[in-house]
Amino acid sequence: MKRIAVVGGGVIGYSTAIRLAERGHRVTLISGQEPLETTSATAAAYWAPYWIGQYDHRWASDTLKVLQQLAHEPGTGVKLTPAEEWLDAAGAKELDEELDEAYWWRHLPGIDWSRGPVREPRSMTLPGTSTPIEFVERVQFETPVARMPDYLAYLRRRFLELPGSEVRAGWVESLAGLLDSEGFDLVINCTGWQAKHAVAEEREGPESMRLLAGYVLRMPQIPGQPLITMHRGPFHDTPLYMVPRSGSEEDMICGGTAILTEPAPPARDLLRGDEAIFEQILARCVAFEPRLAGQQPLQKLVGLRPVRKAVRLEPDPREPRIIHHYGHGGSGLTLSWGSADAVVRIVDETAPGGL
Ligand SMILES: Cc1cc2nc3c(=O)[nH]c(=O)nc-3n(C[C@H](O)[C@H](O)[C@H](O)COP(=O)(O)OP(=O)(O)OC[C@H]3O[C@@H](n4cnc5c(N)ncnc54)[C@H](O)[C@@H]3O)c2cc1C
Secondary structure, three states, X not given: OOEEEEEOOOHHHHHHHHHHXXXXXXEEEEEOOOHHHOHHHHOOOEOOOOOXXXXXXXXXXXXXXXXXXXXXXXXXXXXXXXXXXXXXXXHHHHHHHHHHHHOXXXXXXXXXXXXXXXXXXXXXXXXXXXXXXXXXXXXXXXXXXXOHHHHHHHHHHXXXXXXOOEEEEOOOOOHHHHXXXXXXXXXXXXXXXXXXXXXXXXXXXXXXXXXXXXXEEEEEOOOOXXXXXXXXXXXXXXXXXXXXXXXXXXXXXXXXXXXXXOXXXXXXXXXXXOXXXXXXXXXXXXXXXXXXOOOOOOEEEEEXXXXXXXXXXXXXXXXXXXXXXXXXXXXXXXXHHHHHHHHHHHHHHOOOOOO
């Protein structure tokens, strides 16, 4: 069994650390930030592939199974939630063309996917525009939602209950340094968007990682509100979503944005958003759901989605004792358990003492 350092304390770092420790390895998780300071803590966060490069579909379907089980366990912050995507004529046409790609997962067990008419003839006018959007149909499914502050706390507890596990606070200056000066056998790089700083090839160039800022508001929950997600047709560039969550508190995440952020902020910066963008999000959500009018945000959050052409899950070509595991875009929760299992398979193939 190996002594492994997992660098990163977001959803990817913790899922990976748990799977490796369950396999019997001695795992130290090192994180520069507390769980609530990570991008993972800002995620909405529901299971559905979104803003993601290439990935193995099995990672998503395996994660779905795990989250569906966790929804039945107390204290995880995970709940199965009815979800709806509302479409205007342009969005419906776009979906027709992309159905097998966008909703490849619609036949997975428990998802209960269907497409049908809107409940009532409904329209909305986006702030700053004059033409109302006429919704013509809606897609419905059921998906796990993780209330991330609770879910990250659950992952941390679960990890620390495993033999040989340890959490260390601090910034790692050099991934390779953990091998040489601290004697770890392997380092798993789960640094998310901060891989821009930790890995030279992510810094610039057409193939480098892009950071898409997601702004969200934490709002009081509206009773009976299903999860709403819209990112086609008039919502293509600026999505609109409302995600009710349960756990230590009942609340709702309202979003959102996908703003290309260049250059990357310093790794240790606490991200603070632009106030005008938060106001726009609220105005758009109120236009869809007037019951939100007059409600004050409980919190304003911004996170950076690490988007690559493909999720990076491979040993470093120059130092194979470093295994990269980052670039999960807008789908970190969605892929977390499945891609953590894939890391375990790479580690299993590693001969004692190195690759
Ligand atoms: C607004 C928004 C909504 C989203 N909604 C969803 C959703 O509904 N469903 C979904 O699946 N995904 C969603 N995502 C995407 C998801 O949040 C990310 O894919 C995921 O959080 C990435 O997790 P991570 O663990 O890789 O990175 P992070 O959460 O960013 O964690 C990185 C960790 O690495 C640590 N670190 C970095 N560098 C170092 C270093 N040098 N030394 C020590 N520690 C270091 C950091 O401190 C941190 O602990 C959303 C994202 C945003 C922004």
